[in-house]
Amino acid sequence: MTTMTYAESAAAGIWTAGVDQVGYIPSVTIAPVISALVAEDGGANGVSRRVTPLSREEEAIGVLGALPLTGRLGAVVMQDNGFGNAITALTTFSLSYHLPLLIFANTRGSLGEYNSMIHSVSQPVPAMLRLLGLPVIELDRRTSAKDWGDVVAEAGRHARMTYRPVVVLASFWHTDGSVA
Amino acid sequence: MMRRIEALRHLAELGEQLPLVVTCAATSRELASIADRDNHLYLLDAMGLVGSVATGIAIGIRDSDIPKVVGIEGDGSLLMNPNVLPTGGYLAPSNLLLVVLDNHVYSSTAGLPTYADRIDLARMAEATGWTVARADDADGLRRAFAELLETPGPCFLHVRTEPGNEDGVPKLLVDPVVVGHRFSTWLQERLVARMSR
Numbered sequence: 117m118t119t120m121t122y123a124e125s126a127a128a129g130i131w132t133a134g135v136d137q138v139g140y141i142p143s144v145t146i147a148p149v150i151s152a153l154v155a156e157d158g159g160a161n162g163v164s165r166r167v168t169p170l171s172r173e174e175e176a177i178g179v180l181g182a183l184p185l186t187g188r189l190g191a192v193v194m195q196d197n198g199f200g201n202a203i204t205a206l207t208t209f210s211l212s213y214h215l216p217l218l219i220f221a222n223t224r225g226s227l228g229e230y231n232s233m234i235h236s237v238s239q240p241v242p243a244m245l246r247l248l249g250l251p252v253i254e255l256d257r258r259t260s261a262k263d264w265g266d267v268v269a270e271a272g273r274h275a276r277m278t279y280r281p282v283v284v285l286a287s288f289w290h291t292d293g294s295v296a
Numbered sequence: 297m298m299r300r301i302e303a304l305r306h307l308a309e310l311g312e313q314l315p316l317v318v319t320c321a322a323t324s325r326e327l328a329s330i331a332d333r334d335n336h337l338y339l340l341d342a343m344g345l346v347g348s349v350a351t352g353i354a355i356g357i358r359d360s361d362i363p364k365v366v367g368i369e370g371d372g373s374l375l376m377n378p379n380v381l382p383t384g385g386y387l388a389p390s391n392l393l394l395v396v397l398d399n400h401v402y403s404s405t406a407g408l409p410t411y412a413d414r415i416d417l418a419r420m421a422e423a424t425g426w427t428v429a430r431a432d433d434a435d436g437l438r439r440a441f442a443e444l445l446e447t448p449g450p451c452f453l454h455v456r457t458e459p460g461n462e463d464g465v466p467k468l469l470v471d472p473v474v475v476g477h478r479f480s481t482w483l484q485e486r487l488v489a490r491m492s493r
Contacts, residue, residue, distance in 0.1 A: 137355055168387060175379045178348025179355070185337070185480045186356030208342040209349070213476035
């Protein structure tokens with residue numbers, strides 16, 4: 117039996133959630149998730165038919181957040197320090213139009229961090245998102261890789277069920293991944 | 297040069313059977329005053345997001361035979377999220393048409409200038425892989441729209457318009473959930489109708 121890594125399990129959870137298209141803004145922490153998504157979709161080098169890079173979080177919310185208008189579901193894979201770029205799109209588009217979206221973001225700025233500045237944006241992210249009315253589910257080393265996949269899949273279903281974006285924040289510290 | 301509302305009259309007619317994603321404020325309300333149709337998705341406050349949303353819809357219906365998803369954007373709004381251009385060029389949806397009504401000012405924001413009197417937005421689109429056409433009158437708009445509708449790949453129609461908003465057009469005081477649901481229902485019924493033919 118092959119054991120999935122945390123990143124592979126998170127990627128599997130995204131597909132299990134019934135996501136039709138993924139857009140990502142790269143980070144070194146999230147790269148293994150992207151690689152697993154692309155591999156599962158038959159692509160290579162960070163690109164497949166259903167997985168594509170985007171250049172900024174705001175446009176990712178616009179592009180992937182629009183999919184429910186066509187009857188499909190999108191997911192954004194990103195790093196938490198990009199939420200500042202995404203707030204206006206999340207509130208004036210996704211939340212205001214009641215459009216589901218699955219967002220999986222790795223966290224920075226806490227245990228295992230080397231960067232002396234990134235906590236300034238990353239630390240308040242969960243509270244900031246909750247203040248905006250976004251559901252936030254936090255994952256870390258204390259649960260298994262399998263649990264990560266289950267949680268991500270259920271978060272996607274929760275987004276569909278509640279007609280809004282759902283954010284999964286994942287700390288890779290002391291998992292088989294790395295913070296940065 | 298046309299006034300924006302004249303350009304919108306032509307676009308409302310030409311895009312009657314197409315998904316239209318429309319930028320906020322005066323542009324949305326002027327289009328709604330001409331025709332408020334189910335195929336209109338007004339982005340009531342998401343300035344800069346028209347190109348991104350239109351790209352997402354284009355991806356979502358890429359296997360359909362709807363020829364183009366049409367974004368109606370302003371120069372100021374496009375400059376607020378110029379990523380639309382390289383992203384559209386990179387992803388290259390075959391069914392995307394972005395119409396930019398360029399009046400060189402933020403008409404809904406006191407007529408303050410945009411960059412567009414010094415920066416050529418159509419050349420930016422060309423440089424990022426879009427097929428570009430330009431128009432500054434009604435005949436040119438109609439001709440270019442028809443040509444781009446038949447052109448595969450992301451297409452960019454640059455329409456030069458006069459600055460200013462129409463007087464007496466009421467604010468668009470609608471619930472975005474209703475607008476989104478109306479548009480989505482129209483689009484999905486249209487997809488089913490085309491598939492069942």
